[in-house]
Structures are given as C-alpha cells and as structure tokens.
Amino acid sequence: MRRLIIVAAAVVALVATASSTAVAPGPPVTDPNEIINLPAGYTYTVLSTACEDEVTSTESGATFDMPEDFDANILFNAGTEYWLLNHHELTQPRPGDFQGDADKCFVPEQSPVDDGDSDGYGSISRLVLAKDGTTVLRRELITTGLHDLCAAGETPWKTFLANEEFPFIEDPELRSGWVWEIDPATGAEKRLTGMGRFSHEQEAYAANGSWYLTDDRGDARFLYKFVPDRRRDLTKGRLYGLAFNKATMTGRWIGPLNPFDPDTDMRGRGFQPSVWGFVKIEGIVGAAGSAGIGGSSLTMTESSAGGDPGRVWKFTQLGGDTIRGEVLVEGDFAQLSRPDNLRYNDAGDLFIMEDHSSGDFTGHTETGGKNDIWVLPRGSQGAANLILFATLPHRFEPTGPWFSNDNQILYLSIQADPPLHSRVIAITREGGNFNQPYDH
Numbered sequence: 001m002r003r004l005i006i007v008a009a010a011v012v013a014l015v016a017t018a019s020s021t022a023v024a025p026g027p028p029v030t031d032p033n034e035i036i037n038l039p040a041g042y043t044y045t046v047l048s049t050a051c052e053d054e055v056t057s058t059e060s061g062a063t064f065d066m067p068e069d070f071d072a073n074i075l076f077n078a079g080t081e082y083w084l085l086n087h088h089e090l091t092q093p094r095p096g097d098f099q100g101d102a103d104k105c106f107v108p109e110q111s112p113v114d115d116g117d118s119d120g121y122g123s124i125s126r127l128v129l130a131k132d133g134t135t136v137l138r139r140e141l142i143t144t145g146l147h148d149l150c151a152a153g154e155t156p157w158k159t160f161l162a163n164e165e166f167p168f169i170e171d172p173e174l175r176s177g178w179v180w181e182i183d184p185a186t187g188a189e190k191r192l193t194g195m196g197r198f199s200h201e202q203e204a205y206a207a208n209g210s211w212y213l214t215d216d217r218g219d220a221r222f223l224y225k226f227v228p229d230r231r232r233d234l235t236k237g238r239l240y241g242l243a244f245n246k247a248t249m250t251g252r253w254i255g256p257l258n259p260f261d262p263d264t265d266m267r268g269r270g271f272q273p274s275v276w277g278f279v280k281i282e283g284i285v286g287a288a289g290s291a292g293i294g295g296s297s298l299t300m301t302e303s304s305a306g307g308d309p310g311r312v313w314k315f316t317q318l319g320g321d322t323i324r325g326e327v328l329v330e331g332d333f334a335q336l337s338r339p340d341n342l343r344y345n346d347a348g349d350l351f352i353m354e355d356h357s358s359g360d361f362t363g364h365t366e367t368g369g370k371n372d373i374w375v376l377p378r379g380s381q382g383a384a385n386l387i388l389f390a391t392l393p394h395r396f397e398p399t400g401p402w403f404s405n406d407n408q409i410l411y412l413s414i415q416a417d418p419p420l421h422s423r424v425i426a427i428t429r430e431g432g433n434f435n436q437p438y439d440h
Contacts, residue, residue, distance in 0.1 A: 042429050044426060048424045070413035082130075097168055107121075117180070126141070126187075127140075151163055160183075177199065178200070179195040198221070202283050222243075244277065278300075280305055282302070285343060299342060309338065314326050346435050353373050353397075373392075392414070408434070412427065
C-alpha cells in the first residue's frame, strides 16, 4: 500500500438493495475542512487525529500522542460498546533502511514479554466507541513493536490479523515480514509463521477453509494460498504460490513452499513472477458481506507500475488445484488507476481506492494530482460502469474501509504527509444507510 513517498487520501461508500438498481450520487462537493470531498447528503465525523489526540497504552499505562499513519479498520462488537481496531503503518528508521517515518509520531515498544516481535514502530490502536458508532469513549494502544503494518483481516472467530509490509532490509533474525494474530480484547499477539515471510498487504478467507495472501513488494510477485493444519490455528499449515497463465486466465498452485522464503522457492522451481505473477498486488477481499469472510470468490487489486494503470481481478473455482481469473475492471490514469484498498458493501457494490505515487502525479497529469474513490456497482464490469464517489485534497490516501454491522457507517483512514496529520473518520448518509439506493 505504501509507496516510497506516501501519498494520502480518504474513502467512502455507496449503496443498493438487492432489489433496486443503484443510482449514481451527485458529484463530490468541496469540503471546507479539506479532509474529503463527498457527494451531497454524506457527512463525516473525525474519530481520531494523529499527533493531536492522546492515547493510553494498555501495556504500560502511559499516555502518548496518537501514532501517525492510520491504516486498516475492523469493528468488533464488545457488548455495551464497539472496538474499532486500527493499526499504524510505521517503519522504524534503521541504517540502510527506509527513513521516511523518522519524524512522525510513534509509540515505542511497551511490553517486555514481546521479545519475539519485530521491535518496530508499528502499533495497534483501539478506538472504544459508544453504541452510536461515532462517539469516542476512549483511545487505547493495545499492541506495539510490530513493523510497517498495512491492510488487515478478520478471522471467523473474531480476531484481528495485522500484516507487516516490506520487511526490514537488514533483518538476519527474520523478525519482520509476518502476519500477526491479535486478540482485540487483550492485545496479545501471535506470529503466524505458516503464512510466510514476505511483504504482506492483506489476506482473505474463503469458503473452502483456505486463506489467500497478497505480496506487495512493489514489483512482480505471487499470490499465495495458506491451508492451515487446523482451522483455528493459523501458526502451522501449507503455503502455496500461484503460477497464473494470463493466456488461459487460469492458474495452478505450486508447493508446499518454504514459509521463510516462499518467493525464492517459487523462482527455484522455475516460476518467474514477471511471467507467472502480478505487478504490485495489493488488497484482497471476499465478496460475502462487508467483512468478506468465507466467500466463494476473491477480488484483488493489481496496482501495477510505470505506464500500466493497474486493474481489479476476480478469482473463482477456489476449491480445486486450479483457479480461474478475470479482469473485473481496468481504467486509465484519468479513471481508476493504482487501485489499492477495496471493500464490498452487503449489496455487492465494490469500493475501490486509489494510491498514487508522487511520480504518478507529475508524470500522469490525467490524475488531476489527487487520489479518487470509485464504485463499481454490483453485477457490473468494466470502466464504463465506474462511478466517481469521492476525491481527496492534499494527495491524501484512503485506506482501511470498513462498514458498521448495521451498514449505517463507513469507517476509513486518511493518510497524510507531514506537516498534515492522518485521521480516522466515520461517514454517514443522511436519511439512509449503505444498503439503500442512492438519490441524486
């Protein structure tokens, strides 16, 4: 998700009932607060602002400035309140490694018992919300010491999966580049070694019991499948890489692979990612409801590079040794490019968020120098059916879209470059929810 120069933005949603045809919203209206431009009838509430809000560590009891670079959001029902878990995409500056986060707000490692983690700047915050879903009761930090946390996943048993993107360059102990399972109540962390060590962007769970994982290193890489030995224990299992043939639009699974270096294992078996893989693969979700858990198909973004604006893929036939793919939508730099985060609403509309680099903004003036949010209405394919839903000022990046359980709220993060700060916001629609047709 992150590129070498982070560009920021934000995100929103669209709706439709199972029996109605979605109607395009009006054009985005300029936001006087310069956070996100939404269509008329949509409003947002800021839940947290990095560096300005205070957050209390449940590990030490100390109070800190809220860390920068909010990313993934997942909402958990905690009885009398909601917990909105969000993690922070921060890299600890080290000699010879990425230095772009050196001056950002962060919280250092707090727990003395977490020696097995990455010892990085990545942390997980918990916004405790009242039952209205927008009133913030507390801001807490429940896990620290992870690394460069990107998109997240939710398990069917209601735990949080945090993804470490771009492992440390110098990491002889292999402490970075993993997926971590987090208990949303306690913050306890568990390293999921079986899911492999690589540049994790996101994972999605399918009805066949397997997990599918994207590798967002920034060049051509593979899509992976993890088959756990036991359903609710994701520490051990078999990891496979997809050798995808774009001529036949089918792929086959190779492996089991060495989880400590699956990319090298695939190459050693004769599969070069430039031929058999995808270029900068990002978000991946199932199509079943807002959580996308247990679907029979997968939707994945390929952000691509250079003059290729990228595309959105849909994969089916997940149950066997082969998988079938098709391009769901492919735009150009004036309409849907660098697709990254994505999320279905319960009606099946697909929300697609852009993430351009600074080079895109200067080299492709068609982008307008901004990131956009597009919606592909349910049951449709192709760029001709895309609806522009939101635009982001200041080159903000939209990340971590997540719908509330009753479809009344869309939560999302907005990443910003200094001196501006990142935010988590909650978007609502006047007189309706996110599963109703739009009004002009």
